[in-house]
Amino acid sequence: MVGIITYGVYIPRYRIKVEEIARVWGANAKDISGGLGVFEKSVPDMDEDTATIAVEAARNALARRMVDPEDIGAVYVGSESHPYAVKPTACTVGEAIGATPNMTAADYEFACKAGTAGIQTCMGLVKSKMITYGLAVGSDVAQGAPSDALEYTAAAGGAAYLIGRDNPIATIHHTCSFTTDTPDFWRREGQDYPRHGGRFTGDPGYFKHVEGATHLLFNQLGKSAKDYEYAVFHQPNAKFPQKVAKELGFKPEQIKPGLVVPWLGNTYSGSSPIGLAATLDIAKPGDRIFVASFGSGAGSDAFDIEVTDVIDSETFQRNAAPSVEQSLKNPIYLDYAQYARHKGKIVMQS
Amino acid sequence: MRDVAVIGIGCTTFGEKWESSFRDLFVEAGALALEDAQLAGEKIDAMYVGNMSAGRFVEQEHIGALIADYAGLATHHIPSTRVEAACASGGLAFRQAVIAVASGMEDIVVAAGVEKMTDVEPGASTDTLTGAADREWEGFVGATFPGLYAMIANDYMHRYPLTREQLAQVAVKNHFNGARNPIAQFQQEISVDTVLKSTLVADPLRLFDCSPITDGAAAVIVAPFERAREFTDTPIKVLASAQASDTITLHDRRDISTLDATVIAGKRALKIARCIHKDIDLVEVHDCFSIAEICAIEDLGFCKKGEAGKLTSDGITALNGDLPVNTSGGLKACGHPVGATGIKQVYEIVQQLRGEADRRQIDGAEIGMTHNVGGTGATVAVHIFGRI
Numbered sequence: 001m002v003g004i005i006t007y008g009v010y011i012p013r014y015r016i017k018v019e020e021i022a023r024v025w026g027a028n029a030k031d032i033s034g035g036l037g038v039f040e041k042s043v044p045d046m047d048e049d050t051a052t053i054a055v056e057a058a059r060n061a062l063a064r065r066m067v068d069p070e071d072i073g074a075v076y077v078g079s080e081s082h083p084y085a086v087k088p089t090a091c092t093v094g095e096a097i098g099a100t101p102n103m104t105a106a107d108y109e110f111a112c113k114a115g116t117a118g119i120q121t122c123m124g125l126v127k128s129k130m131i132t133y134g135l136a137v138g139s140d141v142a143q144g145a146p147s148d149a150l151e152y153t154a155a156a157g158g159a160a161y162l163i164g165r166d167n168p169i170a171t172i173h174h175t176c177s178f179t180t181d182t183p184d185f186w187r188r189e190g191q192d193y194p195r196h197g198g199r200f201t202g203d204p205g206y207f208k209h210v211e212g213a214t215h216l217l218f219n220q221l222g223k224s225a226k227d228y229e230y231a232v233f234h235q236p237n238a239k240f241p242q243k244v245a246k247e248l249g250f251k252p253e254q255i256k257p258g259l260v261v262p263w264l265g266n267t268y269s270g271s272s273p274i275g276l277a278a279t280l281d282i283a284k285p286g287d288r289i290f291v292a293s294f295g296s297g298a299g300s301d302a303f304d305i306e307v308t309d310v311i312d313s314e315t316f317q318r319n320a321a322p323s324v325e326q327s328l329k330n331p332i333y334l335d336y337a338q339y340a341r342h343k344g345k346i347v348m349q350s
Numbered sequence: 351m352r353d354v355a356v357i358g359i360g361c362t363t364f365g366e367k368w369e370s371s372f373r374d375l376f377v378e379a380g381a382l383a384l385e386d387a388q389l390a391g392e393k394i395d396a397m398y399v400g401n402m403s404a405g406r407f408v409e410q411e412h413i414g415a416l417i418a419d420y421a422g423l424a425t426h427h428i429p430s431t432r433v434e435a436a437c438a439s440g441g442l443a444f445r446q447a448v449i450a451v452a453s454g455m456e457d458i459v460v461a462a463g464v465e466k467m468t469d470v471e472p473g474a475s476t477d478t479l480t481g482a483a484d485r486e487w488e489g490f491v492g493a494t495f496p497g498l499y500a501m502i503a504n505d506y507m508h509r510y511p512l513t514r515e516q517l518a519q520v521a522v523k524n525h526f527n528g529a530r531n532p533i534a535q536f537q538q539e540i541s542v543d544t545v546l547k548s549t550l551v552a553d554p555l556r557l558f559d560c561s562p563i564t565d566g567a568a569a570v571i572v573a574p575f576e577r578a579r580e581f582t583d584t585p586i587k588v589l590a591s592a593q594a595s596d597t598i599t600l601h602d603r604r605d606i607s608t609l610d611a612t613v614i615a616g617k618r619a620l621k622i623a624r625c626i627h628k629d630i631d632l633v634e635v636h637d638c639f640s641i642a643e644i645c646a647i648e649d650l651g652f653c654k655k656g657e658a659g660k661l662t663s664d665g666i667t668a669l670n671g672d673l674p675v676n677t678s679g680g681l682k683a684c685g686h687p688v689g690a691t692g693i694k695q696v697y698e699i700v701q702q703l704r705g706e707a708d709r710r711q712i713d714g715a716e717i718g719m720t721h722n723v724g725g726t727g728a729t730v731a732v733h734i735f736g737r738i
Contacts, residue, residue, distance in 0.1 A: 028549075200470070204368050 002025035002123045003168025003308070004161055005067065005133060008060025008321050009277045010053050010263065011157040014043040015331040016339045018152050024336045032152055037238025041155040041265025043265070043334055043342050044141045048156065051089045052081045053270075054139040055096040057160040060321035061135075062097060069098035072129025075105040076121055078114025078138045078269045079158075081106050085189065093137060104131075108199025111185060112234055113295030114138060115159065115269045120175055120301060122163035133164040139204045140268035142282065145193035146345065153237055157327075159273035168309040170280065174221055174304040177210035183295030201296065202240070209242050210234065210292045213300035217290075221304055225249035229287040231276040232258035236266045250290075257282050263328055276305075278324035283307045351452045354577035355585035356735070357386025361697045364566035364685035365535040371421045372408045372466040379567035379690075380421050380462060384554065387571045387581045391422055393677055394571075395456040395619070398432040400443035400463035401689035406478040408466050417462065436482030437638060439463060440568070440692025441593075441722030447572050448591045448733075457574060463694070465565035465687035465699065466549040475563050482725040484599045491526035496639070498600050498726050500552035503641040506607040508735030510656035512644060514554060516663045520544035520640040521558045523668055524676050528683025530709040531670075533694075535564055535685030545640075559640040564685030570626055570700065575738075584704045589717070590734040592618035598728040609727035612649035619719070619732040620651075626650055630734070633673070633694035636723035637680040646721055647675060650732070669710055677702060677710045692722035692731060703737040 017040045019029035033039055044053070054077050061070070075094040082089045090105035108114040108121075115138015122134025139158030139323055144150030163172075177312055184205035187194035197205075210233060225231070231250045233241035245255045248306050258275035272293040279289055284307065291303040310316055340346050360382025362375055370378070376399070384391060399417050404410045418430035433443040440463030447461035457484040467475050480489040483498060485714050506512060522542055528534035540558060548557035571581075578585030600606050620626065633650065637643035647658040652673055661667055667675035678698035681691060699718035701707045715737070722731045 195471075199366060200368060200468075 001168070001171045002163060002165060003171040005164040005168055006061045006162045006316065007032055007160065007277050008057050008062070008064065009157070009159045009274055009324055009327055010056035010060060011274070011327040012042050012044045012048055012053070013330070013332050014045060014334050014342060015040045016043050016334050016336070020336055021152055026277060029031045035239070036153060037242070037262055038153050038265060039262055041153055042157055042267070043339055044142060044156040045082060046342050049083045049141055050081045050139045051083050051092045053156060053158040054089060054093045054140070054160065057137055057139060057158040058093050058097050058135060061160040061162055063321045064317050065315065067133060071132040072097070072099040072135050072162070073103050073124050074122055074134035075122055076108055076118035076134070076136050078110065078118045078136070080109055080111055080114070080141060080187070080268055081141045082109070093135070099135070100118050110299060111295035111297050112236070112268045113293040113299060114300055115273045115299040116291070116293035116303070119161055119163060120177070123172060123175065126163050126165055127311065133162055135162060136161050138269035138273040140270050142268040143193050143265060146194065150194065150196070153266040155267045157264065157267035158270040159277045159312050161273065167310050167315065168308060169316050170305050170307045172303055174217060175301060176213065176216050176220060177299055177301045178216055178242040179299035180209070182298040186252050186299055205296060205298050206234070206236070206240050206294050209215035209298050209300040210294050211248065213302040214248050214292050217302040217304060223304070225254070227288060228254060228290040230257060230279045230283065231255050231290040232272055232273045232279055232291050235259060235261035235275060236271070238262050260324055260328070268319055274324060280311055281305070281318070281323040281325065281330050283311065285309045351498040352454060354448050354572050354588040355575040356570050356579050356588065356696065356700050357573045357581040357585055358383045358389060358571035359697045359700050360386055361533050361568040361694055362566050363533045364564050364687060366468045367565040369563065372404060372410060372464065373416065375466060375565060375567035376417055376462055376464040377420050377462070379569040380460065383460065383569040383571050389406045389458070389571065389581060392426055393458050394423060394428060394460055395458050396428055396450055397460040398439070398443040399430065400431050400439035402434060402436050402439050402465060402641045403478050403481065404466070407475070408469055409715055414608055428471065433536050436724035437636070437686070437688045437728045438692060438722045438724030438729040438731050439689040440694070441720065441733070442692070442729070444570065444592045444692060444696055444733065445593055445731055448588050451572050451574055457577065459572050460511055460569055461572060461693060462567065462569035463690035463692055465689040466565050466734070467563045467687060468565050472563065477732065487599050496552040496555055499639040499641055500555045501600060502606055502645065502726070503554050504647070505733035506641060512522035512547065512659035515542055517554070517559065517640045517644070518644045519662050520637065521545050523662065524637060524680040524682040527669060527677050527710055528679025531679050531684065534679040535562060536679070536683045542607065557640070561638045561681035561686035564687040566685060566687035566690045566694070568697050569689045570693055570696050585738065586700045586703050587736045587738045588733065589736045591624035592622060593729070593731045594618070596728050598725060600726045608646060608655065609645055609649050609723065611727050611730035612646060612721065612723065615730040615732040616702070616721070619734050622685040623719065623734040625734060629717050630719050631717050632677055632699070632712050633675055633719040633721065634678060634680070634698050635675055635721045637682050638686060640682070642723070643675065643680065650655065650721060669712070673675055674712050677707065677712060692720070695720035695722060696733065697710040699735050703730050703735055
């Protein structure tokens with residue numbers, strides 16, 4: 001059986017509050033927070049990017065479990081903010097954790113679901129015994145244009161999952177995907193910020209695909225919402241995952257541990273992987289977890305996961321790396337000017 | 351001139367119709383109208399289609415032929431004509447159909463209206479709509495439609511006793527009616543507070559003072575009144591069709607708070623129909639913004655200048671009032687697919703006069719009026735209908 005051998009997250013310490021962004025644009029912060037269910041978002045430091053976040057998350061994953069990095073035969077980093085258009089982030093991560101050179105690597109992009117696409121790829125390689133372990137990372141320093149609705153949520157963070165066969169902390173029983181060509185959100189080569197179809201990103205985008213993947217997986221396994229202790233959905237804001245969970249028959253307490261967006265924001269490719277990490281942080285052996293990611297463009301990957309005894313065994317040290325809850329503690333708040341500097345929105349004279 | 355009757359009506363639901371293309375919309379509305387009249391397509395003699403800007407909204411021109419083709423009438427080679435007068439395109443298409451039948455040139459004529467607006471981004475749709483104003487004197491210097499109607503509102507509120515709350519009550523009333531109309535884009539009732547706390551668009555107009563961007567189509571079929579009972583037991587007679595023009599720019603008007611084209615078209619229509627205001631049981635006015643409904647009620651002569659705010663806050667224009675205005679929900683709650691709006695107004699009045707308006711039915715409605723405006727009032731079409 002294929003499963004998760006270990007996992008790790010990294011969230012930058014800086015935050016900006018929704019009300020501070022609203023202040024600059026003369027918008028009503030209460031309406032925005034109320035509408036999105038998001039109160040603040042993470043901001044990268046000036047020298048942090050998708051690669052450094054991916055490396056930190058991967059190192060946190062390996063800190064929890066003794067794995068020979070040379071046994072990692074594949075590294076995939078999913079992001080829509082890779083620092084280079086040409087030159088893989090995955091090579092930087094592979095080098096930083098000592099997995100090079102006997103490994104394959106590539107960068108993935110599928111809006112907010114490239115991280116879970118990486119997990120699926122690693123599952124295939126592990127299952128076919130082409131590799132012993134594969135590392136899949138979802139990491140982003142998300143872009144949102146100044147004053148655009150996205151600016152209130154576009155955050156920074158990532159999560160890394162090591163996929164393997166032997167003694168996983170959680171077995172991935174099944175995965176399936178629901179994908180169509182739907183232009184709800186896009187960014188062309190060379191453009192700094194993504195554009196989106198407003199409300200079009202909702203029903204024909206997020207809801208159609210997340211519900212499509214969920215029904216597909218439920219039908220294939222003969223399962224329903226009540227068969228799971230927990231569920232994690234892609235969380236561009238708090239409203240979408242809460243609404244889709246309700247429509248699919250999940251109760252609020254099932255999604256609560258993994259709903260991290262109100263105090264983190266939308267970490268794009270990191271979003272559902274961090275939500276899953278927050279759930280694994282508190283999960284017990286035997287817990288069944290449902291995950292559905294979403295990427296604009298558009299698609300959703302659904303997973304049926306079961307936590308094993310290994311999560312509480314000596315071979316896995318959950319406390320050896322910070323939990324999602326710990327990563328969200330002790331934030332340093334920025335004002336908009338500092339945030340603009342951190343995000344490189346202020347262009348310095350050379 | 352022959353008397354003319356409406357013998358069939360059809361309308362799509364209005365809204366952000368992402369699953370329907372431009373041609374899907376008018377085919378659906380046309381099919382519904384034919385079904386309503388129990389009429390086969392080959393009986394149609396001519397079509398007039400109101401459409402403001404398919405060229406910019408969906409990059410499609412040559413709408414007349416396209417509609418005839420997709421209506422399955424290409425091989426019948428009927429005359430099919432696009433009519434454009436910005437947001438009054440539908441009202442003018444209807445008037446052309448009425449004239450064609452009244453003159454004796456044609457017998458069975460379809461008047462349709464269609465607009466597919468949500469395929470472009472909001473900025474692009476706002477700019478396209480600005481084409482209804484004077485591009486050189488208004489559009490190029492930065493005026494948008496919310497901006498122009500805000501100027502009307504500011505002038506009006508400076509001169510007449512209209513409160514901000516009364517203005518909000520126009521939207522509250524129209525949402526109440528929209529919540530009772532299955533084709534309306536907005537099906538929720540709102541409060542005055544909702545309007546007053548909504549985003550400021552162009553002072554004093556807020557988001558809920560403005561009609562939305564909408565996809566939709568409507569179609570009606572007209573025929574000589576003497577033949578109407580071949581098709582329906584409830585023909586609705588067209589008692590009057592009137593149209594008037596004014597300066598295209600707002601600043602060249604004699605009085606920017608009075609739409610003279612509305613005044614003239616309204617007077618002409620009443621004269622043709624041999625009606626007085628008291629005869630009119632209900633009216634669909636062009637409330638592209640809340641202030642536009644206030645001006646329309648006055649300019650059509652239902653009350654003196656400066657009194658429509660009180661008429662609204664006193665509930666006179668509500669469903670159960672003495673003069674129900676915009677029982678459909680108006681442009682505000684139904685949505686405003688610009689080319690389709692004028693036909694949708696006819697659709698509403700015909701439903702009311704037939705007694706088919708369900709939860710928003712005005713009991714005993716016998717005579718109804720439609721009022722369709724292009725731009726800030728450069729074109730106005732007014733029609734009066736009667737249940738005979």
